[in-house]
Amino acid sequence: MTLLNILHYPDNKLRQKGHNIDTFDEKLEKIATDMLETMYQSKGIGLAAVQVNLPIRLIVIDISESRNEPLFLVNPLIIDKQDLITFEEGCLSVPGFYEKVERYNLINFTYQDLTGSKHTMNADGLLSVCVQHEIDHLDGKLFVDYISQLKRDRIAKKIKKAESSNTVPSRKNVPYNI
Numbered sequence: 001m002t003l004l005n006i007l008h009y010p011d012n013k014l015r016q017k018g019h020n021i022d023t024f025d026e027k028l029e030k031i032a033t034d035m036l037e038t039m040y041q042s043k044g045i046g047l048a049a050v051q052v053n054l055p056i057r058l059i060v061i062d063i064s065e066s067r068n069e070p071l072f073l074v075n076p077l078i079i080d081k082q083d084l085i086t087f088e089e090g091c092l093s094v095p096g097f098y099e100k101v102e103r104y105n106l107i108n109f110t111y112q113d114l115t116g117s118k119h120t121m122n123a124d125g126l127l128s129v130c131v132q133h134e135i136d137h138l139d140g141k142l143f144v145d146y147i148s149q150l151k152r153d154r155i156a157k158k159i160k161k162a163e164s165s166n167t168v169p170s171r172k173n174v175p176y177n178i
């Protein structure tokens, strides 16, 4: 298993659209299990391929407490939606930030599994919100796109600042004078 690198907002690569998958092979299976492992390691409940810089329509979700009920959604498509709710969302690509977003409580959607078989499913509550959030990623959309530009810009600035001090090996963070 390989841990994948998760892109962080405001990286423009998060704006890529995922293209439909038509080949169901071992390569797809490996990407899916690597994404699942990456999601579990980051304590997430959903991860879309676009978030790991793969522009394909693949999503992994596991909303179970026990972390052993993975759902692999290939080419998901919402057929029907009803009942608006407000839900506080986060995102592995927007670490540390949570905002209320309007979503549908009930959805009916279709998807293919990793072998290409087609399924139809109903979802409500957390699972429904998660599927809508992840499908947005496949269309280059993020939950912060639904909040005000002021809040969004503040979040972008804070994430950029955190990343420049945490991950760039700046001189002052080097413990010895090398």
Ligand code: QAP
Pocket (backbone or CB within 6 Å): 042, 043, 044, 045, 046, 047, 087, 088, 089, 090, 091, 092, 094, 095, 096, 097, 126, 129, 130, 133
């Ligand atoms: C999308 O989000 C979602 O900020 C999945 O520090 C979120 O897995 C769907 C996470 C809420 C429905 C409701 C976020 C982990 C995970 C963080 C996630 C963080 C660590 C987010």
Ligand code: CO
Pocket (backbone or CB within 6 Å): 090, 091, 092, 093, 133, 137
């Ligand atoms: Co997300």
